[in-house]
Structure formats: structure tokens, C-alpha cells
Amino acid sequence: xxxxxxxxxxxxxxxxxxxxxxxxxxxxxxxxxxxxxxxxxxxxxxxxxxxxxxxxxxxxxxxxxxxxxxxxxxxxxxxxxxxxxxxxxxxxxxxxxxxxxxxxxxxxxxxxxxxxxxxxxxxxxxxxxxxxxxxxxxxxxxxxxxxxxxxxxxxxxxxxxxxxxxxxxxxxxxxxxxxxxxxxxxxxxxxxxxxxxxxxxxxxx
Numbered sequence: 381x382x383x384x385x386x387x388x389x390x391x392x393x394x395x396x397x398x399x400x401x402x403x404x405x406x407x408x409x410x411x412x413x414x415x416x417x418x419x420x421x422x423x424x425x426x427x428x429x430x431x432x433x434x435x436x437x438x439x440x441x442x443x444x445x446x447x448x449x450x451x452x453x454x455x456x457x458x459x460x461x462x463x464x465x466x467x468x469x470x471x472x473x474x475x476x477x478x479x480x481x482x483x484x485x486x487x488x489x490x491x492x493x494x495x496x497x498x499x500x501x502x503x504x505x506x507x508x509x510x511x512x513x514x515x516x517x518x519x520x521x522x523x524x525x526x527x528x529x530x531x532x533x534x535x536x537x538x539x540x541x542x543x544x545x546x547x548x549x550x551x552x553x554x555x556x557x558x559x560x561x562x563x564x565x566x567x568x569x570x571x572x573x574x575x576x577x578x579x580x581x582x583x584x585x
Contacts, residue, residue: 387495388508390491396443397487406536407539408537412451415449416451419451419452420442420576421454422456422550423541424457424493426469428458428549431550436494437566443490451581470531476488476492477534478525481524491512503525555579
């Protein structure tokens with residue numbers, strides 16, 4: 381399927397995500413207010429189908445808590461599905477890193493997963509997705525995508541993911557322990573919000 385034929389979507393909470401700060405911290409991208417009391421690690425690969433399901437459900441619940449200042453999210457962006465360039469995960473993670481420089485990471489991250497193609501991520505598709513994020517497209521961002529400016533960082537991010545010992549994605553870690561994996565609540569927004577409450581993040585914190 382050509383990029384022009386792939387449905388491009390944004391997050392239902394894109395307006396809230398627009399004001400959410402994101403900073404690059406080594407191999408991680410940290411989303412949320414610096415003084416948030418708790419931290420959650422999110423391990424995802426842009427081409428992972430289960431990750432797209434998570435981002436639509438539990439991931440959105442987590443981002444709402446970040447918007448509310450209750451948690452910071454450390455994204456470890458994996459690209460292990462891109463063996464031989466088959467999935468375009470490396471291209472997608474590179475574009476996500478570029479979006480952080482543009483101050484648009486949270487919005488673009490949500491749009492990338494919402495627009496996950498059946499085929500692979502291409503430069504054309506990633507730029508088409510970026511069109512849906514106000515203020516993201518520009519000469520600097522477009523060049524970073526096409527030239528894979530952050531390919532070295534992408535490799536470091538993959539190493540950071542591997543260093544956690546995780547064998548699959550998606551995974552959410554709070555103080556090193558997985559949340560929502562065993563009971564499947566990662567894929568249900570309400571259930572995952574309750575799972576986070578169980579580890580002191582959210583309404584019951």
C-alpha cells in the first residue's frame with residue numbers, strides 16, 4: 381500500500397498533548413512535567429501491532445495522567461522489528477527523535493501509532509503523518525527524516541530497550557516492575573488506569 385493510501389490519524393487527545401513537554405535524556409525521551417511525582421517507562425516499537433493497541437488504550441490513559449502532572453513517561457523506542465529494513469521502525473524512531481527537537485513529540489508519537497501501516501514506514505508516510513501535527517513540518521524536520529539524522533541515536537535507543545531485559549513490546553515498567561502485562565490491562569484504558577492506581581499513579585495516589 382502506497383503512503384498516499386494509508387489512513388493517517390491523530391490521537392483523540394491531540395489537543396491536550398500539544399502542551400506536553402518532552403526532553404531527550406540519553407537514549408530516552410521523557411514526556412511530562414519535570415516535577416511529576418512518579419515515573420513510568422514505556423517500551424514500544426513503532427511497527428509493533430500490539431503497541432498500537434496499547435497506545436490507543438493504556439497509553440492514552442498514561443498520557444492523560446502526564447498531562448495532569450501525575451507522572452513522567454520515559455519512552456524507550458525499540459526498532460528490533462526492522463531487521464533488514466523490513467518494517468521501517470528505524471525510520472519511524474528517527475522521525476520521532478526529530479519531533480522532540482521540534483517540541484512536538486507527544487503529538488507525533490500518538491499519530492505515528494494511530495497511523496501504523498500494514499506495510500512499512502517510509503519517509504513519505506512519516507511526513508504525511510507529520511502534516512497532521514500543527515507546526516511540525518519544516519525544512520529542518522523534513523531533512524532529519526529524509527537523511528535519517530538520528531540513526532545513531534536510534535541504535536542507542538534500541539540498546540537502552542535491550543538493557544531493560546525486556547523480550548517483547550509493549551511493556552510499561554514502574555520502578556522496574558511491569559504493570560498491566562499479565563492481566564492484559566495494557567489494552568483497556570479503564571483497566572490500565574486502575575492498574576496504575578494500584579502502583580500509586582493516578583486517582584488513588
